[in-house]
Amino acid sequence: MQSENAAWDATTLEADVFDRNCPSRETLLDVTGRWGVLALVALDDGPQRFNALRRHVDGVSERMLSQTLQALERDGLVHREVLAAIPPKVEYSLTPLGEEVADRLRGLIELLEGKMPDVTAAQAAYDARRR
């Protein structure tokens, strides 16, 4: 366990998301954040412009999607390309690492979507026990 203020040294320490000081925890949060998961999996369908992506990720605000994409770009998971046009067009796509991450997130989402009948039954049983 490192001290609270210790800088994490990527060259000598193995990453461990269970250590609150490890930068991998911050990256995990970017990836699994409320909109990070959906943006990555949406981009797994192919490169998209901001507004198309925003329609895809139903319910996200312009500001939140913009912050999410910026964090994912900084982590090297999303590539932002400014296309020469008037007005300039900006297109977002996954990097190879972003694709690997998105594949794993898609597997998780497909599992959950398929199991929703079990989940809703568990929720109903839980709520009934507490009534």
Added chain:
Amino acid sequence: MQSENAAWDATTLEADVFDRNCPSRETLLDVTGRWGVLALVALDDGPQRFNALRRHVDGVSERMLSQTLQALERDGLVHREVLAAIPPKVEYSLTPLGEEVADRLRGLIELLEGKMPDVTAAQAAYDARRR
């Protein structure tokens, strides 16, 4: 697309986390929440009492861990067992569905941990471009 207030009908609609009204999105948030991921993967090591789990999930508050476990129990992913003892002991474990979810999360975490050198290099390059 359903209207904003439509109840979601698990018997007729396929789950879709991209639809803001679909309950699968709420479950995805429980699973991928700041502490949900870590609690599920920690419990994948085996049943644990609350305080052991709290030490494992470095940095979580008692209140947040308690809320997280309650949401995961309601979704049918975590089982809470009160063991007959004085004082009573409470042990948490994964349900079979919780194990499936935790396996996928573990795969995601292992990928990210292994790729942290790439991520930190991308972050440094991004920050340098903006300096």
